[in-house]
Amino acid sequence: MKSAFLYVRVSTDEQKKTGYSLIEQEVRLVQYCEINRIKVRGIFREDFSAKDFNRPEWIKLIKTIKENKRRPPENILFLNWDRFSRNIECAYQTLGILKKLNVRAMAINQPIDSNSPDSIVLLAINLSMSEAENSRRGKNCSDGMRRARKMGRWPGKAPVGYINITGSDGRKFILPKQPEASHVKWSFEQMAKGIYTMTQVRKMANNNGFHCSRNNFWKVLHNPMYCGIVVVPANKTDDMLLVKGVHEPLISESLFSKVQCITRITQ
Numbered sequence: 001m002k003s004a005f006l007y008v009r010v011s012t013d014e015q016k017k018t019g020y021s022l023i024e025q026e027v028r029l030v031q032y033c034e035i036n037r038i039k040v041r042g043i044f045r046e047d048f049s050a051k052d053f054n055r056p057e058w059i060k061l062i063k064t065i066k067e068n069k070r071r072p073p074e075n076i077l078f079l080n081w082d083r084f085s086r087n088i089e090c091a092y093q094t095l096g097i098l099k100k101l102n103v104r105a106m107a108i109n110q111p112i113d114s115n116s117p118d119s120i121v122l123l124a125i126n127l128s129m130s131e132a133e134n135s136r137r138g139k140n141c142s143d144g145m146r147r148a149r150k151m152g153r154w155p156g157k158a159p160v161g162y163i164n165i166t167g168s169d170g171r172k173f174i175l176p177k178q179p180e181a182s183h184v185k186w187s188f189e190q191m192a193k194g195i196y197t198m199t200q201v202r203k204m205a206n207n208n209g210f211h212c213s214r215n216n217f218w219k220v221l222h223n224p225m226y227c228g229i230v231v232v233p234a235n236k237t238d239d240m241l242l243v244k245g246v247h248e249p250l251i252s253e254s255l256f257s258k259v260q261c262i263t264r265i266t267q
Helices: 012-017 022-035 056-067 088-100 119-150 180-192 198-207 214-221 253-266
Strands: 003-009 039-046 074-078 103-107 162-166 172-176 229-232 241-244
Touching (some): 022 039, 039 056, 088 103, 088 119, 119 241, 198 214
Parallel strands (some): 003 039
Antiparallel strands (some): 229 241
16 A cells, blocks of 8 residues: 555544544544644535444545545545444445545454455444444433423423523423514414414414524414423333423413314314
8 A cells, every 4th residue: 555545433422422533543543644644635624423324524535535536545544443434234345436436445443354254244344333323322312302392391402492501410492582482472373363374373473573484483373392391202011201391481381272272273
């Protein structure tokens, strides 16, 4: 190997939870090339998920390789196979594409001798471990969000009319955000009168400064969290639950129920 492109990748989530760093990966790859007298032809830094290969820097890397029509065999170096992909099906498809381009992909911490029959097994193990880890993270995230909802907390991005806040103890919660919160309450009140359609109320709200798309406006009027109730979705083992939220409601439960009755009738 005389030259290689370096590919470093981290997702925002990984950077926060596992300490992965683009700089750390880059330094180790450059050191590897210096020790092995490999010329670095370019460094591509990615801050993107590895669920597929529709990543800006990866696309740019492949485009760079393809632009050299008379190129010799190329090499792409990365730290571990999970930097390459966390989806085994996509990984094999991309490796096939790279092979047609006369490009070899290699993880310096998990090297595989392509001339050895055992390489097929080792590659499968490394790629499957990456996907398994990704699935495990997804399940842990889903379980964590479900636990939060059971406690009456709203996980994730705050809905329209609220803002995400982190307390001094590190706990996250949501608070009403003005003027959006007042617009939401006003919209519920107008719908409850039973004399306007949802489209009419949305247009009036827009004229008052509440800019909300048709789909999002529908979601707002059908979301019980605005009256202080958090929905815990059903899963394979548990039924759906309705939990009293710890956040400040914008409307009463009776107002929310009245709007639901009116929207069902008008639909």
